[in-house]
Amino acid sequence: MKNVITLGVETSCDETSIAIVKNGREVLTNRISSQIDLHKKFGGVVPEVASRKHIETIDYILDDALNEAKLSLNDIDNIAVTYGPGLVGALLVGLSYAKALSFALDKPLIGVNHIEGHISANYIEYPDLKPPFVCLIVSGGHSHLVYIKDYGKYEILGRTRDDAAGEAFDKIARAMNLGYPGGPIIDDLAKKGNEDAIDFPRSYLEEDSFDFSFSGLKSAVLNYLNSMKQKGEDIVVEDVCASFQNAVIEVLVDKTVKLANMKNSKIIAIAGGVASNSGLRELMKKKAGEYNIEVKYPSRLLCTDNAAMIASAGYYNYINNKYSDLSLNAVPNLKL
Numbered sequence: 087m088k089n090v091i092t093l094g095v096e097t098s099c100d101e102t103s104i105a106i107v108k109n110g111r112e113v114l115t116n117r118i119s120s121q122i123d124l125h126k127k128f129g130g131v132v133p134e135v136a137s138r139k140h141i142e143t144i145d146y147i148l149d150d151a152l153n154e155a156k157l158s159l160n161d162i163d164n165i166a167v168t169y170g171p172g173l174v175g176a177l178l179v180g181l182s183y184a185k186a187l188s189f190a191l192d193k194p195l196i197g198v199n200h201i202e203g204h205i206s207a208n209y210i211e212y213p214d215l216k217p218p219f220v221c222l223i224v225s226g227g228h229s230h231l232v233y234i235k236d237y238g239k240y241e242i243l244g245r246t247r248d249d250a251a252g253e254a255f256d257k258i259a260r261a262m263n264l265g266y267p268g269g270p271i272i273d274d275l276a277k278k279g280n281e282d283a284i285d286f287p288r289s290y291l292e293e294d295s296f297d298f299s300f301s302g303l304k305s306a307v308l309n310y311l312n313s314m315k316q317k318g319e320d321i322v323v324e325d326v327c328a329s330f331q332n333a334v335i336e337v338l339v340d341k342t343v344k345l346a347n348m349k350n351s352k353i354i355a356i357a358g359g360v361a362s363n364s365g366l367r368e369l370m371k372k373k374a375g376e377y378n379i380e381v382k383y384p385s386r387l388l389c390t391d392n393a394a395m396i397a398s399a400g401y402y403n404y405i406n407n408k409y410s411d412l413s414l415n416a417v418p419n420l421k422l
């Protein structure tokens with residue numbers, strides 16, 4: 087079969103990214119411009135600021151990508167773009183850009199679900215990885231537990247009922263004035279703390295449920311911080327981070343391993359920003375290893391938002407004839 091060169095475009099949140107990927111797996115370039123420094127002072131992503139920055143940046147990112155891959159626009163076979171979920175204004179920048187390219191080059195447009203992109207990051211990291219497998223997707227906006235039956239075919243068994251896992255990390259970090267985004271900071275501090283220091287609640291919900299809930303844990307940590315302050319006692323930040331992180335990851339790991347056993351899957355993949363978490367990676371490998379289940383996760387760069395994962399997911403849509411047309415609109419709350 088002829089090589090397929092996919093241009094990926096991702097602007098769903100605070101990263102402007104364009105990638106070029108060959109046959110869904112081989113990254114020729116993955117240019118990412120992060121806006122984190124711009125949003126840091128606000129303690130979170132400001133949607134209007136994000137949209138404007140995407141507009142200013144996207145042309146340069148395309149030039150960078152083509153230069154790095156030593157390709158011209160004529161070498162591109164199709165254009166894959168995130169159309170949801172995400173911030174509507176931010177999504178619209180990438181989507182309009184991709185539509186214009188598709189129209190001007192007369193090449194197919196392929197709409198990609200951002201969550202599907204996160205899953206596909208594992209296809210890039212592991213060129214031999216094929217469905218079926220169990221995947222835990224945990225990021226700033228989503229927490230899903232999914233059985234991947236085939237490319238583009240998902241059985242969603244669990245999702246969060248309130249906060250996403252990354253959101254919980256960010257909110258707890260904010261309450262302790264640790265900075266933004268909170269996940270990597272808590273991850274580092276947790277390494278120096280005692281995970282048994284504070285007994286925060288683990289929310290397993292109903293016995294047979296694969297759903298998650300992090301709002302109870304979040305309240306418990308906030309109550310702990312307030313009561314320590316009121317009593318005038320010292321807060322050991324490292325211990326709070328370690329105990330909080332452990333309460334999150336134990337539930338994520340237990341439910342994922344339980345699902346893998348239920349599905350007789352010998353592979354668990356993790357994806358999304360929180361898949362960078364060192365505690366989650368280690369505990370998942372330990373618990374899954376007890377059942378001879380292999381654990382896969384993308385490199386840290388591929389865990390956070392990037393366009394290579396979107397191009398990879400777009401490639402599988404393309405070979406399954408799932409094209410979009412120029413009427414494709416941004417869907418901020420798009421489901422998997």
Ligand code: KG4
Nearest residue numbers: 225226227252267269270359360363390391
């Ligand atoms: O996938 P992503 O870049 O964006 C979304 O689609 O949401 O994920 C960003 C989220 C943030 O909440 C961030 O705090 C979290 O991933 N994160 C981490 C780590 N690195 C990033 N959470 C825990 N531990 C980390 N090492």
Ligand code: ZN
Nearest residue numbers: 200225390391
């Ligand atoms: Zn994401």
